[in-house]
Amino acid sequence: MRKFLFQGLLRNPLTEAAPSPDQDALAELGASLARASRRRLGRSLSIREVDAGSCNGCELEIHALGNAIYDIERFGLRFVASPRHADVLLVTGPVTKNMREALERTYNATPDPKWVVAVGDCALNGGVFAGSYACVGAVAEVIPVDLHIKGCPPDPMALLKGLIALVEA
Amino acid sequence: MMSLRETMLRGREARACRPWPRHVVDHSVWLRAARELGKGRGDMLGLWSDGAEVHMAILDHETSQIGLLSIDCPEGRFPSVAHLHPPAMRLERAIGDIYGLAAQGLPDRRRWLDHGRWGLRHPGRSSENSEPSGDAYAFLPAEGAPLHQIPVGPVHAGIIEPGHFRFSANGETVVRLEERLGYVHKGIERLMAGATLERAARLAGRVSGDSTVAYALAFARAVEAALEMEVPRRAVWLRALMAELERLANHFGDIGAICNDASFSLMHAHCGVMREHILRAAQVCFGHRLMMDRIVPGGVAADLSEEGVEALRAFLKTAERLVPNFVRLYGDTTSLQDRTVGAGFVRPELARQYACGGFVGRASGRAFDARRLPGYAPYDELNFKFGASTTGDVDGRIWVRFDEIRASLPLIEQILDRLPSGEIRAEASSCGETREGAALVEGFRGDIFVWAKLGASGVVERCHLRDPSWFQWPLLEAAIEGNIVADFPLCNKSFNCSYSGHDL
Ligand code: SF4
Numbered sequence: 001m002r003k004f005l006f007q008g009l010l011r012n013p014l015t016e017a018a019p020s021p022d023q024d025a026l027a028e029l030g031a032s033l034a035r036a037s038r039r040r041l042g043r044s045l046s047i048r049e050v051d052a053g054s055c056n057g058c059e060l061e062i063h064a065l066g067n068a069i070y071d072i073e074r075f076g077l078r079f080v081a082s083p084r085h086a087d088v089l090l091v092t093g094p095v096t097k098n099m100r101e102a103l104e105r106t107y108n109a110t111p112d113p114k115w116v117v118a119v120g121d122c123a124l125n126g127g128v129f130a131g132s133y134a135c136v137g138a139v140a141e142v143i144p145v146d147l148h149i150k151g152c153p154p155d156p157m158a159l160l161k162g163l164i165a166l167v168e169a
Numbered sequence: 170m171m172s173l174r175e176t177m178l179r180g181r182e183a184r185a186c187r188p189w190p191r192h193v194v195d196h197s198v199w200l201r202a203a204r205e206l207g208k209g210r211g212d213m214l215g216l217w218s219d220g221a222e223v224h225m226a227i228l229d230h231e232t233s234q235i236g237l238l239s240i241d242c243p244e245g246r247f248p249s250v251a252h253l254h255p256p257a258m259r260l261e262r263a264i265g266d267i268y269g270l271a272a273q274g275l276p277d278r279r280r281w282l283d284h285g286r287w288g289l290r291h292p293g294r295s296s297e298n299s300e301p302s303g304d305a306y307a308f309l310p311a312e313g314a315p316l317h318q319i320p321v322g323p324v325h326a327g328i329i330e331p332g333h334f335r336f337s338a339n340g341e342t343v344v345r346l347e348e349r350l351g352y353v354h355k356g357i358e359r360l361m362a363g364a365t366l367e368r369a370a371r372l373a374g375r376v377s378g379d380s381t382v383a384y385a386l387a388f389a390r391a392v393e394a395a396l397e398m399e400v401p402r403r404a405v406w407l408r409a410l411m412a413e414l415e416r417l418a419n420h421f422g423d424i425g426a427i428c429n430d431a432s433f434s435l436m437h438a439h440c441g442v443m444r445e446h447i448l449r450a451a452q453v454c455f456g457h458r459l460m461m462d463r464i465v466p467g468g469v470a471a472d473l474s475e476e477g478v479e480a481l482r483a484f485l486k487t488a489e490r491l492v493p494n495f496v497r498l499y500g501d502t503t504s505l506q507d508r509t510v511g512a513g514f515v516r517p518e519l520a521r522q523y524a525c526g527g528f529v530g531r532a533s534g535r536a537f538d539a540r541r542l543p544g545y546a547p548y549d550e551l552n553f554k555f556g557a558s559t560t561g562d563v564d565g566r567i568w569v570r571f572d573e574i575r576a577s578l579p580l581i582e583q584i585l586d587r588l589p590s591g592e593i594r595a596e597a598s599s600c601g602e603t604r605e606g607a608a609l610v611e612g613f614r615g616d617i618f619v620w621a622k623l624g625a626s627g628v629v630e631r632c633h634l635r636d637p638s639w640f641q642w643p644l645l646e647a648a649i650e651g652n653i654v655a656d657f658p659l660c661n662k663s664f665n666c667s668y669s670g671h672d673l
Binding site: 001004005014049050051052053054055056057058059060061062063064066067068069079081082083093094096097098099100101102106127128129131132133134135152153155 | 284286288289303323326328329331351353354357359360372375377378379422435439444459461498502668669
């Protein structure tokens with residue numbers, strides 16, 4: 001273990017340069033962000049991830065944000081364990097009817113000011129599951145959404161660009 | 170006494186199901202098969218319905234043959250398998266939820282996937298409307314003075330899928346864990362009914378995102394079996410390449426995540442970088458990090474370029490250098506093993522009874538791998554070992570993953586060295602009659618079973634996809650008993666069952 005740690009000290013970090021914020025995301029956010037409250041929160045946001053029926057593909061890429069290459073924490077973005085600690089909800093999936101109430105309750109448990117980011121094509125409009133008896137469809141049908149990050153699943157760069165837009169908007 | 174093999178050949182041979190025969194049997198033969206399963210003479214590979222019949226796929230131990238049994242349910246009932254062979258329990262509950270077919274004698278009659286929120290009952294057939302107000306769920310009692318309950322989920326603390334766990338604990342010690350799943354039920358089998366092959370393949374690839382390659386492969390193989398199609402050799406080999414990349418990516422992710430749950434973040438950091446290497450190589454090779462929609466009925470949708478081969482060779486070089494270090498890092502860190510050794514023990518008998526696949530089964534002595542049995546191309550031409558352990562604990566499940574990583578790396582090398590040239594896709598066209606096919610494919614988590622019935626026009630009439638987790642989730646309940654509550658995340662991660670794949 002010592003060898004591993006020692007090597008870590010000598011090598012350059014693996015972390016890659018930051019992407020610039022997504023322009024579309026900035027535009028979508030411009031309309032919805034309350035600037036005053038954003039100023040109060042500064043450049044640091046706590047994120048609570050909610051899987052509302054995803055196939056788990058989106059989660060895999062959200063996970064990847066935490067690896068040494070993307071290192072999301074350097075942007076002041078942090079995943080937290082409880083909605084009560086969160087400023088942002090990151091929601092995935094076509095909102096299954098069996099998860100609808102849990103999503104609503106998570107939203108209600110998140111203190112104001114708060115933002116919702118819908119991640120993936122499922123969260124945008126139900127994706128391939130649209131029209132199923134077991135799915136509501138878009139996250140926006142259940143809770144207000146401030147930003148959509150598209151893709152099936154969106155890759156970590158797309159996620160980062162969207163989230164950086166959220167910090168900088 | 171009739172053997173399981175003889176039982177499986179009883180009854181009338183149904184519409185040809187390829188590659189395994191399907192027999193329609195009466196009550197007594199159905200029950201005899203269930204009894205034989207209960208005695209451990211065979212593995213139950215699946216139990217599902219299409220609304221009219223209930224089907225069961227069985228692997229007979231004596232002959233190592235797979236066969237399908239079906240029973241007609243004109244009155245909406247069929248004899249329960251679960252009261253003779255408990256692994257069928259949740260499957261029968263799900264059949265009741267979706268198709269309204271009652272398993273007679275089923276010991277647990279509670280609804281499973283249906284939480285009373287769909288606005289209808291029995292969505293698999295002519296469905297009745299209902300109030301979507303949510304059903305109450307009676308958890309099993311655990312009685313005794315010092316016991317208290319801890320409800321967890323469906324929204325968990327980590328970035329993971331939703332499900333509910335109900336712990337009954339005596340102080341720190343778990344006396345009973347009961348799972349409640351179904352939160353991510355998306356109605357995929359109903360969406361499949363009537364879908365074109367193209368759409369159905371996309372759906373199959375989204376049953377469980379971490380196994381998108383394995384699911385797409387299982388679905389494609391079932392369709393190809395039904396249509397008796399030849400798949401170009403190059404496509405067959407590319408599929409195996411994708412499957413091994415997926416296996417590696419998941420095993421690295423898992424080993425890192427398990428260690429992280431024991432607060433050993435160093436391993437997590439290194440494994441995360443390895444996983445990222447693989448996903449980036451996959452992007453270069455096939456144009457998608459998770460390789461979604463790259464396997465289609467008839468072949469593959471993306472060919473491997475020279476650039477892709479280079480990316481993979483570079484990854485192999487890095488992996489060959491680093492994997493032994495990871496093995497040493499895990500093996501030499503006794504403070505980490507202090508958490509993993511002995512935690513979450515799965516008894517070998519239980520793994521056998523549940524025909525539990527993947528690393529959970531293999532860590533408890535069940536040497537089963539669908540790549541070997543029933544086996545499929547190109548693995549019959551490739552050399553590989555699979556992981557095995559008998560310790561049955563978290564530590565065992567980590568070592569099996571390491572073994573599988575060490576097996577997949579040379580597999581990828583062999584595939585790159587011997588990749589045949591030529592076409593990558595054949596046209597999958599309908600054959601003017603109803604056809605059935607089935608397939609068993611080894612995903613990283615274990616064996617995935619798919620059965621598909623195709624209509625004369627070439628659309629999917631019915632399709633059933635059985636995730637390996639169906640036979641792993643129940644064992645997690647058993648494994649956690651007697652452990653402390655704080656070790657649950659560690660045990661759970663070492664299983665890494667799929668919620669989405671199970672809930673479907
Ligand atoms: S957008 Fe794609 S990857 Fe994400 S949950 Fe939906 S199907 Fe899965």
